[in-house]
Amino acid sequence: MKQVYKSLTEKIRFNRTSPGWLRLSLITLILVPLAWSCEFLDYNELDQYDRDDVYLEFGRVKSVLANVYSYLPDDFSSVDGAMRSSASDDAVHEWDLSDVHKFNDGSWSAIMTLDDNWNNLYSGIRTANTFLIEAAGKTFDDIRYNDNYALLMAQFKLYPYEARFLRAFFYFELIKRYQNVPLILEPLTQEEANSVTPSTFDQVLKFIVDECDSAAAKLPITFSTFNSAETGRATKGAAMALKARALLYAASPLHNPTNDNAKWILAAQASKALIDQLSTTYSPLPTYANAVNVLTSKELIFERRPNSQVRTFEVANTAVGFIGGNTGTCPSQNLIDSYEMKTSGLGINETGSGYDPLNPYAGRDPRLAATVLYNGSTWRTLKVEPWNGGLNGPPKPHTTKTGYYLKKYLIESISLDPVSPGSNYHYWVIFRYGEVLLNYAEAMNEAYGPEVAGPAPLDNLTARQAVNLVRTRATMPAFPTGMSKDAFRTKLRNERRVELAFEDHRFWDIRRWKIGDQTTEIYGMDIEKNGDVYTYTRKVVETRVWDDKMYLYPIPQSEIFINGNLGQNEGW
Secondary structure, X not given: OHHHHHOHHHHHXXXXXXXXXXXXXXXHHHHOOOOOOOHHHOOOOOOOOOHHHHOOOHHHHHHHHHHHHOOOOOOOOOEOOEOHHXXXXXXXXXXXXXXHHHHHHOOOOOOOOXXXXXXXXXXHHHHHHHHHHHOOOOOOHHHOOOOOHHHHHHHHOOHHHHHHHHHHHHHHHHHHHHOOEOOXXXXXXXXXXXXXXXXXXXXXXXXXXXXXXXXXXXXOOOOOOOOOOOOOOOOHHHHHHHHHHHHHHHHOOOOOOOOOHHHHHHHHHHHHHHHHHHHHHHOOOOOHHHOOOOOOOOOEEEXXXXXXXXXXXHHHHOOEOEOOOOOOEEEOHXXXXXXXXXXXXXXXXXXXXXXXXXXOOOOEOHHHHHHEEXXXXXXXOEXXXXXXXXXXXXXXXXXXXXXXXXXXXXXXXXXXXXXXXXXXXXXXXXXXXXXXXXXXXXXXXXXXXXXXXXXXXXXXXXXXXHHHHHHHXXXXXOOOOOOXXXXXXXXXXXXXXXXXXXXXXXXXHHHHHOOHHHOOEEEEEXXXXXXXXXXXXXXXXXXXOOOHHHHOOOOOHHHHHHOHHHOOOOOO
């Protein structure tokens, strides 16, 4: 059956005594492009080596671990050239033929899957499983007499914990999509792989938490003490951040229908452990403009790194009207409306906010200007003109549908001039400290309320205090005192949306909060210019389809054809 080559069984089948398969799985996959620029994560051409050869030399083993890192995700253009944000109420993708629109019109299915990472994630898991078995106990005679042998072996002792963290991360990516998935921890025969049964969400979650605890106990806070060039590797902070995020998802309505308060407490404790142990490493928070694409940011915990300098993200998302502009992910009016007023700290529709509909971008949360290009913004020395007849507006084809263009993650200095094109490294943030503070604030509010501390270690930081650390960096007024749990929840969810915009959180937050039916009307802004006067008219851009089955992905039907034990998520 040809489908087997794209199936889970292909990803985990055969035992580790099959050298032909291992040559394919360990060597060919090592050639998958990996997103890293540091010495540690460079790797060699190994296609001429058998399994035993691969694991005899230190450099080759290092390359296999580097390959495990290659399966880390990003959301630069993850769904047919579009950001996953375009499948949330934060954005609209300009190009109508992109598959991302199938998320929004309801035309995806178990046969016509979207964002199908089943194969990729199990490939990463399989590679990690094989590495953990084959690399165990190696002493590497090839480097025994090197002057730095002790240093290299000290690094090698950390490799299994890096691999275990990465494997746990891949499992989190699986359960947040599919909920119940097979938990595979060793190579399997084809027969075994064809009959695996799913573990429950809670079982896989426990595995993730346990692996994070083990990894965090061994991994260093920084690798600078080993070799200053070897950055980009999984650290103690990365393991703790994964645990905190996983427990927050587990406590959320999608996976906690009875609202078990103990789950919120566990989530708060996990975030607080990172805050207590590593706050001097990751704070004070730097300027918001440096929250992404800056490796030296004190906020950065873990990221996916490119292996080359590129301009593809700029080509895909620069506004039509600028040289090389193509338009892609366009922020929605829904997102724009979520940015509060800087002076009052109130939403634009709240009484006394100070919002002026005739000058809608004045006096707003500074994070708006760092995230979105709106009418009057400057890009590459030119004013952005999304109004009808403007440089970046209709009737030119493929201008924004919403009246806005993306700024976050775009590198302004990259030239798209075909005569002298530029490029640069783009670093996808997987974990940063701002998210950890918001995770903590959410869990604490649900467990205790906005201003109530819990028992140690939750006794010295309330939900309100935690979110205000993020607000201070944004130079926004603090959350007011005296808020109810419900009011705080609403404002905090808005804060999370703004702070983490276009970092691949909103799509998943909609699902874990089960608010999909509240996100179907997508708005934009129609802008007319008469002399020096602009007229702004809010408009409906899309009315999307929502079905509660979409809170989870369907298990790919190709997998179920091979292994009926997998079952299918409800509604699919």
